[in-house]
Amino acid sequence: MNSHDTDIVLIGGGIMSFTLATILKELDPSLGIAIYEKLEDVALESSMVWNNAGTGHQALCELNYTPENADGSIQTKKAFAINQLYEISKEFYAHCVRKGLLKAPETFINPLPHVSFVFDENVPFLRTRHEQLSASPLFKNMVYTEDHELIKQWAPLLIEGRATDQRVAATRIEEGTDVDFGEMVHQLRDSLSKMSGFEIFTNHRAIGLDKRSSGWDIRLKDTKNGTIKTVRTKFVFLGAGGGAFPLLQKSGIPEGKGYSGFPVGGLWLICKNEEIVNKHYAKVYGKASLGAPPMSLPHLDTRIIHGKKHLLFGPYAGFNTKFLKHGSWFDFPLSMRSDNWLPMLEAGMRNVPLTIYLVEQVLMGMRGRMKKLNLYVPNANIGDWTEQFAGQRVQVIRRDASGHGDLQFGTEVITSSDGSLAALLGASPGASTAVDIMLQVVRTCFKERIQKDGWEDKLREMLPSYGFGLEENIQHFNEHRSKTAETLKIPFAAI
C-alpha cells in the first residue's frame, strides 16, 4: 500500500538531512519534504553533542589537514580548502539565525580558541606548519610559540607538572568555534515543522527501496507497532550516517557497487572535576600516533553544552562491527558482497599500522588511557576522569585508481545517474562541512532547477562566499566574514 507520496524523502534525522531539508525549503518553499528517523528522536547518533567533538573544523588546529612531505615541508591545500568550506557553513548558520530558523547563536555555536600542541620530535613540524599557513590571509592571525610560560597562559593544564626542559610548541588562533550540531538539528526540526509541506517521522526505519520509472518506493517499518508502509518519492537522500551504506546496497544502483564500510568506534575521557574543567578554555589538538586514522588526533576540548562548560579528551578508537551506535553486531558481516569482499581484504592488507593501532586501542584499559592523557595533561589523575562512548564512524572502502581496495577517510556523495538518489558515505571532516556536502547533492540532483528557477541567485544570497576564492579577494573576505561573525557573535579580525 502506498500510504504517502512526497517530492523528497530524507532517510535519517542527523545534521546532513536537516541541512539539506533547510536548503531545499529555502530554495523552494512549496517542496514536499519528509524525513524518516528510526530512533525515537532526531540527532541521537553522530550529530548528538556527546557523540562528536563539536569542533568547527577550519584547519586552525587540526594537524591532519597539513600532512608533512618527505623534505619536511607541509601540504597546505587541504587546510585552505577546509577553512573556506567551514566559512560556507557559518554563512548558512548566520542566514538561518537572521531568518529565525536557528535561535540565538550562543545556543549552538560558541567562540573558542583553537590550539595545536606538540612536543619533542614534532616541534619542527609545527614551526613549519605555522610558517607556511600564516603566510596566507586565512591563517594570518595564528600565533606560534615554544615558550612554556606563554603556553601556560593559553592552556595551563598542558604545562603544569611538565618537565621544564621538555621541548614543546603550540599555535593559537582566536577565531575557532565549538558547535553543538545536535542542538542545531533540534532547532531546524522545530522551524521546519512549522512550514507547510514538511513532515518528520521518528520511530520509522527504512528497510528497503525499489526503483520506479521516475523516483523510488521506500519501505519503512514503524518500530513502535511493527507495521510496514511504502512511501513514493521523486528523490531520496540516504543521510542515515553509518546506516546509509546498507541502504545504498539495497538500492542496487550501479554507482554504489564495490563500496564497503569499515566501522571505527570512539571513546572519550570526560573530566568530572569542575575546578579542572574551569582551568581550560580551548580546543587543543595534538599529533596522531603512527597508524591512527586521521580523525583520531588526540584533543583536549572545552565543550559548551547548553551554556555549561565541559572538558573531554580523546577520542580513543575502538573496533566493533556496528555501523551505528544503536546499530546491530551483524552490520559489518552482512555488508559483505561478491563485489566488495576483495577491496575490503586489500584495504585490510594495505593498512596494517591501522589494524595494529586499533588492536592496541581496544586492549587499552583506563590506566593506558590515562597514560595517553598524561602526555597532554601531566597532572591528570584517574579519579577526575571517566570514560564515555562517542559516536560510531564508518570509513569508506573503495577501489582506487589502480583498481585495488583502499580505505578512505573523507566523505563521499554517491548519486544515481538520473539524480533521483543520493547517499552520503564516510566520516570526515564531518558535520562542519555539511553545507558544502549538501550543496554537492543539490547541484548534482537538482541541476535543472538551479538553471531554470533562479536557484543560483538564491544560493548566492544565502551564502555570499559560495564559490568565491576568499584568499584572492581580500575586500570580499573582510566584508562577508565580518558580517557572519557579527551575526554569530564570534571573533573576526579583518586583514
Ligand SMILES: Cc1cc2nc3c(=O)[nH]c(=O)nc-3n(C[C@H](O)[C@H](O)[C@H](O)COP(=O)(O)OP(=O)(O)OC[C@H]3O[C@@H](n4cnc5c(N)ncnc54)[C@H](O)[C@@H]3O)c2cc1C
Ligand atoms: C567521535 C567523533 C567525533 C567527531 N567530531 C567531529 C567534530 O569535531 N566536528 C565535526 O564537524 N564532525 C565531527 N564528527 C563527525 C560528525 O559527527 C558527523 O559527520 C555528522 O554528525 C554526520 O551527520 P549525519 O546526519 O550524516 O549522521 P547522523 O547524525 O549519524 O544521523 C544519521 C541518522 O540516521 C538514522 N538512521 C540510520 N539508519 C536508518 C534507517 N535505516 N532508517 C531511518 N533512519 C536511520 C540514525 O538513527 C541517525 O539519527 C565526529 C564523529 C565522531 C564519531
